[in-house]
Structures are given as C-alpha cells and as structure tokens.
C-alpha cells in the first residue's frame with residue numbers, strides 16, 4: 001500500500017520503518033527540515049536501539065523515502081498517519097495545532113479516497129473535529145478518520161511496533177476498517193491482537209493506558225515511602241504484589257519517578273478531557289503529585305546525607321528519562337538536578353547518550369565524560385537512570401575517587417551487599433539503607 005507519515009519523531013519514525021518493513025511504500029515528512037535532511041542521508045535524528053540498521057535497510061529496499069515537502073508525500077497515498085507532537089498547553093490541554101495543520105495538508109494534497117489515521121495521542125473527540133475539517137477543506141474527496149494509537153516505548157520502540165501486543169483501530173466506516181486491516185495484515189497474520197472499536201473508545205483507551213501505568217508507578221513510589229519507614233523492602237513487596245496475575249509486576253519499580261513526554265502530558269490531558277466532559281478525576285492529580293514527591297524524596301535524601309548542600313559535589317549517573325534513549329524530556333534526573341542546584345550544590349552528571357541534550361536543557365549542569373570523572377571528588381553519587389553499564393561499575397575505583405562514599409540509588413540498581421562490602425553508605429529507594437558502623441554522616 002502507499003502510505004504517508006506526517007511527523008518523523010519518536011512515534012512517526014518507528015512507524016515509517018515498521019510499515020516499510022511490512023512491505024508498504026512509505027513516504028515520511030516533518031516540519032523540521034534538518035531532521036528530514038538527516039533521514040534522507042540515512043541518519044536517525046535521535047537514538048533508538050536498532051533504528052540505524054533498520055532505517056538503512058528500508059531505505060535500500062526503495063520502499064522508504066523522506067521529503068520536507070508535503071506535496072511529495074501525500075499524493076497517491078491511501079492512508080496518511082498523523083504522528084506530530086501534541087504538547088501540553090499552559091492549561092494542560094493537548095495543543096492540537098500541529099494535528100490540525102497536518103490534516104489540512106493531507107486534505108490539500110489528497111488525490112483520492114483517503115484514510116487519515118491519528119497516531120498522535122489526542123483527546124477523545126479529536127477525530128470528529130478532524131472529520132469536519134477534512135470535509136470542509138476538500139468536499140470533493142472521500143475521507144475517513146481513524147484512531148490508531150501507538151503503544152511503543154522509547155528505547156524499545158522498534159520491538160514494540162514490529163511485534164505489538166495489540167493494534168487498536170477506532171473507526172466508523174467499514175472501508176476504513178478494511179484499509180487498516182490491510183496495513184497491519186502482516187502483523188495480525190503473525191498473531192498480534194487486533195482490537196476494532198469506535199473512535200472515541202480508541203482515543204480514550206490510549207490515555208487510559210498511560211494514566212494507569214503512571215498510576216502503578218506512583219503507587220509503588222508512595223508505598224516506598226512507607227516501606228522505608230517500616231523497615232520493609234519495596235522490591236520484595238512489589239514481587240509479592242506482582243506474583244498476583246491480577247496485579248502484575250511491571251511498572252511497580254519504585255524510584256525517582258516517571259519521566260518522558262508521554263505520562264505527564266497524557267495525565268494532564270486526560271484530566272482536562274474529564275473536566276471538559278463535566279466530570280472530575282482527582283486520582284490523576286494525585287498520581288502526578290506523587291511523582292513530584294518521588295523526586296523530592298531523593299532530593300531530601302541527598303540533603304539529609306550531606307547536611308549543607310552548598311559547595312558539595314553531587315554526581316548524577318544517568319540523565320535520560322529512561323535507559324536506551326537520549327531523550328531528556330521531563331527527565332526526573334534533570335528535575336532532581338534543578339532542585340539540588342537551587343540549593344547551591346555543585347551538580348555534575350554523566351549519561352551514555354543524553355549528555356548533550358541534558359546540557360542544552362540545563363546549562364548549569366556540568367557534564368562528565370564517564371562515571372568515574374563524575375565520581376571524582378563527589379560527596380554523593382545519585383543513580384538516576386538505570387543504564388546497563390552502571391551495573392558493571394568498578395565499585396572499588398568509584399569509592400577511591402569520591403570525597404564521601406555516599407550513594408543514593410534512585411532506581412534500586414545496585415546490590416546492597418556489594419555496597420556494604422565496599423564500605424559505601426547506601427540509600428536505595430524503599431529498601432533498608434546500608435550505613436557502615438563508622439560512617440560519620
């Protein structure tokens with residue numbers, strides 16, 4: 001099939017390479033001409049495991065191309081996927097301007113019956129608006145809008161979109177369902193579950209998934225405050241809870257809280273959807289508040305461990321909002337850095353991929369080239385993002401470099417016994433601290 005993708009960011013680009021690898025002819029475009037120039041040369045504009053290889057492979061197949069000119073992309077397409085950003089406005093509502101402009105562009109360049117598929121996360125009711133807009137722009141063309149939300153996670157985006165656990169299609173007209181079945185046939189043939197529903201249900205289901213995942217994380221973080229005080233172990237509590245298939249173990253890892261562009265924005269947007277529909281959903285506000293509390297808890301632990309923060313060097317390991325990405329949007333590590341900087345600590349950080357983005361976002365943060373440079377002279381080290389390389393650190397070397405051997409583990413990555421054996425004072429999250437007998441702090 002001929003497919004156009006508008007928006008080649010963290011959702012749109014994996015969508016392009018996935019659809020192309022399913023055998024479709026895909027053309028991608030983006031308002032960011034620099035990003036399209038990179039893509040046309042075969043270079044992904046952000047880090048995502050496996051993306052370089054798949055992009056190269058699909059470009060070589062001749063099925064995947066990019067252009068900054070929408071007029072090169074939409075004509076001839078049977079389906080246009082809208083994958084542009086929907087950032088929060090100051091009142092929390094999703095800003096849908098880019099979605100509207102994309103739909104207008106799609107209408108202007110449509111050459112035949114066209115399915116416009118929303119992949120951007122949008123509030124319930126958006127498809128209805130788009131349908132009206134498309135009909136006004138081009139009364140001569142038959143359009144159907146479908147909601148086809150994306151459930152991919154950054155860091156495992158390709159695996160998630162090449163082997164999705166579900167494909168959700170919300171539509172009205174049978175021909176639009178049929179078109180979308182054809183798009184995903186290579187995946188449904190291999191067993192991916194296809195859920196067909198109405199448009200509002202599909203739109204709302206996406207918000208519901210992200211809000212519920214955020215809720216699980218905030219629940220674990222609230223419980224971690226409790227287990228710390230009770231002398232209990234949050235990781236084991238989560239294991240016990242997770243053994244119940246009705247609960248499940250995923251997203252019960254307590255720590256520095258959730259980050260990334262999706263959970264924050266979708267929680268806010270869902271609150272506004274609820275308000276706009278005349279109902280209140282205060283639980284969502286509490287989920288967000290508990291996430292702030294999780295970051296503050298680590299800031300408080302740092303201050304508690306170091307007494308006065310002025311002129312103390314705090315080394316942050318991991319700056320990306322999660323491992324395997326260079327994305328620092330709403331990164332808990334940077335939120336923590338800001339809080340520590342406000343208290344006049346000297347904050348340095350290291351990340352395997354996200355250092356440049358972190359520096360651009362927070363210029364006051366000193367960037368180090370490796371974990372050991374970060375640790376040198378540090379009075380405290382805070383593990384913020386659980387990159388795999390941090391599980392293999394030379395703990396003896398780390399300790400010999402630090403001014404004070406204090407480690408705060410915002411992701412429960414380190415092993416308490418190893419920390420004890422190396423003489424660290426160690427504060428995990430929701431678990432018992434390791435405090436050597438002779439530790440003065």
Ligand code: UGA
Nearest residue numbers: 150151152153154217251252253257258259260262321322
């Ligand atoms: C999230 C959803 O997981 C995807 O299903 C969805 O498609 C995507 O948003 C989206 O709407 O685009 P993503 O934000 O990429 O994906 O990352 P996650 O892996 O879900 O992690 C989000 C944050 O939660 C990270 O900061 C992570 O460290 C944190 N987290 C995750 C925890 O603090 N504890 C956990 O147990 C799990």
